[in-house]
Amino acid sequence: MSVNVKQSGLYASIQDKGRVGGMPQGIPISGAMDLNLYRFANHVLGNERNSACIEFYQQGLKLKFDSPTFICVAVIGGKIFLNDEQVEPNSILKINSGDKILIKQLIEGNWGYIAIKDGFESGAFLGSQSFYKALTQDQLKKNDKIIYVPYDGESGVDFPRLNLEYYKTSVLDVFRGPEYHKLSQTLKYQLNNAEFSLSTSRNRMAYEIQERLENELEEIVTGPVLPGTIQYTPEGKMIALMRDAQVTGGYPRILQLSEKAINLLSQKRAKSKFKFNLTEINSEKI
Amino acid sequence: MNRKLRIFQINETSILVEFDEEINEKLLNYLLYLKNELLSEKYKSILQVINSYNSLLIIYGNTINNFYETKSKLLEVISDANIDNKLDSPIKKIPVCYDLEYGWDLELLSEDLGLSIDEIIKKHSEATYTVYFIGFLPGFPYLGGLNSSLFYRRKSQPRRQIPSGSVGIADKQTGIYSLDSPGGWQIIGRSPIQLFNLENSNQYCYLQAGDKVQFESISKEEFEHIQPKSNYNTW
Numbered sequence: 001m002s003v004n005v006k007q008s009g010l011y012a013s014i015q016d017k018g019r020v021g022g023m024p025q026g027i028p029i030s031g032a033m034d035l036n037l038y039r040f041a042n043h044v045l046g047n048e049r050n051s052a053c054i055e056f057y058q059q060g061l062k063l064k065f066d067s068p069t070f071i072c073v074a075v076i077g078g079k080i081f082l083n084d085e086q087v088e089p090n091s092i093l094k095i096n097s098g099d100k101i102l103i104k105q106l107i108e109g110n111w112g113y114i115a116i117k118d119g120f121e122s123g124a125f126l127g128s129q130s131f132y133k134a135l136t137q138d139q140l141k142k143n144d145k146i147i148y149v150p151y152d153g154e155s156g157v158d159f160p161r162l163n164l165e166y167y168k169t170s171v172l173d174v175f176r177g178p179e180y181h182k183l184s185q186t187l188k189y190q191l192n193n194a195e196f197s198l199s200t201s202r203n204r205m206a207y208e209i210q211e212r213l214e215n216e217l218e219e220i221v222t223g224p225v226l227p228g229t230i231q232y233t234p235e236g237k238m239i240a241l242m243r244d245a246q247v248t249g250g251y252p253r254i255l256q257l258s259e260k261a262i263n264l265l266s267q268k269r270a271k272s273k274f275k276f277n278l279t280e281i282n283s284e285k286i
Numbered sequence: 287m288n289r290k291l292r293i294f295q296i297n298e299t300s301i302l303v304e305f306d307e308e309i310n311e312k313l314l315n316y317l318l319y320l321k322n323e324l325l326s327e328k329y330k331s332i333l334q335v336i337n338s339y340n341s342l343l344i345i346y347g348n349t350i351n352n353f354y355e356t357k358s359k360l361l362e363v364i365s366d367a368n369i370d371n372k373l374d375s376p377i378k379k380i381p382v383c384y385d386l387e388y389g390w391d392l393e394l395l396s397e398d399l400g401l402s403i404d405e406i407i408k409k410h411s412e413a414t415y416t417v418y419f420i421g422f423l424p425g426f427p428y429l430g431g432l433n434s435s436l437f438y439r440r441k442s443q444p445r446r447q448i449p450s451g452s453v454g455i456a457d458k459q460t461g462i463y464s465l466d467s468p469g470g471w472q473i474i475g476r477s478p479i480q481l482f483n484l485e486n487s488n489q490y491c492y493l494q495a496g497d498k499v500q501f502e503s504i505s506k507e508e509f510e511h512i513q514p515k516s517n518y519n520t521w
Contacts, residue, residue: 024335026426223304224343
């Protein structure tokens with residue numbers, strides 16, 4: 001039993017919470033860009049927390065289901081159609097054989113999630129079904145089929161509501177990165193007080209910040225990086241590494257986004273403004 | 287041994303232990319020893335440990351609630367580590383064809399370094415290298431031990447596509463592109479072997495941190511005859 005991809009849209013993929021244990025072999029963590037929204041989608045259906053969902057970007061994904069089930073399309077704001085009729089996102093949707101779902105357009109945010117009763121089935125590497133080019137396919141393509149177990153039972157009528165307040169902030173909590181202490185007072189002041197925005201250059205690996213700061217730091221000896229690490233390039237560019245981040249890098253790591261801030265940043269559109277809020281995390285030099 | 291270090295909490299679940307030392311093999315052995323120790327049964331809360339030249343990134347399964355407690359546990363492990371051993375790794379041979387067809391930057395390096403192409407090949411293939419860590423791409427080894435006469439900076443503009451197997455030089459390091467990828471290293475040859483192979487499900491990467499590596503110069507004919515299914519590719 002499967003769902004057939006009629007239109008692939010942009011950058012649609014299977015995602016779960018990501019993989020563990022691959023980093024020493026150079027394999028990224030991956031996983032849903034917005035883990036909060038992904039978890040919400042599963043929560044609505046009463047799925048296990050880490051069930052695999054389809055992640056999609058902005059618009060154009062169209063799927064046809066060949067068997068009955070329930071799904072939840074989680075978005076911050078968007079127009080979703082079930083067989084040409086607009087339906088409520090962030091709710092439980094009953095699917096019959098032959099039903100088609102279309103992501104017409106996201107009004108807010110970049111990424112949305114389609115959860116299905118008991119999760120989508122696809123090949124797992126290191127305990128995760130998350131797509132990553134070197135391990136699985138890169139993105140969903142037209143005519144791909146994704147397996148699921150049909151479900152003909154009842155669904156509950158109660159489901160949690162998406163907490164939209166979560167997304168209504170333009171302040172991103174950050175921690176000091178390993179090279180933060182090397183920055184001048186002026187740069188630290190700018191990072192803490194200036195407004196920043198995203199450029200259009202972004203993908204699952206990294207989002208680039210539009211504004212440039214005058215560079216002062218040399219490259220570092222190649223060291224580990226994580227999703228949420230903000231690198232500072234010799235041209236003064238800041239690059240926020242996202243879920244498919246490589247595992248090591250040679251640019252100074254000036255800031256580290258909190259888990260929540262990665263989710264929030266992933267949903268920010270090009271040109272939307274945000275500020276950093278430097279937060280203490282228990283660290284000290286010895 | 288007292289090493290200068292800092293222990294730094296990176297985010298909710300990760301800690302970086304960074305040693306203030308020049309890159310050297312002793313430090314690598316020490317880092318790999320600590321990494322194994324931290325991944326042992328004793329420390330169930332630790333999910334992954336990643337080493338680089340001079341640091342360990344430790345990722346925990348849960349939020350670190352008490353950094354000072356976690357830090358003092360780490361310090362205990364670090365101070366208990368009393369090793370002077372050398373990693374006893376067999377040398378893995380990697381065939382490389384240094385033909386100009388694959389060694390895109392050999393002529394540039396030859397001119398700038400004042401060495402003939404044959405001298406570059408000789409110096410590159412006679413050394414024994416150490417894999418410090420795998421990074422950048424799945425299976426991409428960072429190799430230390432490059433002859434200092436071959437040190438050369440990265441390209442100022444990375445190339446859009448470097449074929450899998452390409453052998454490159456960047457500053458004091460040499461490495462092998464394990465997959466097709468954009469990249470800025472100076473390319474001096476290509477190996478027919480597949481460093482990253484999903485069919486080897488217990489070990490996706492041929493090379494692991496701590497391994498020793500030697501390059502074996504092969505001809506274009508030999509390069510073309512080493513098939514993807516050869517012994518080289520079934521580690």
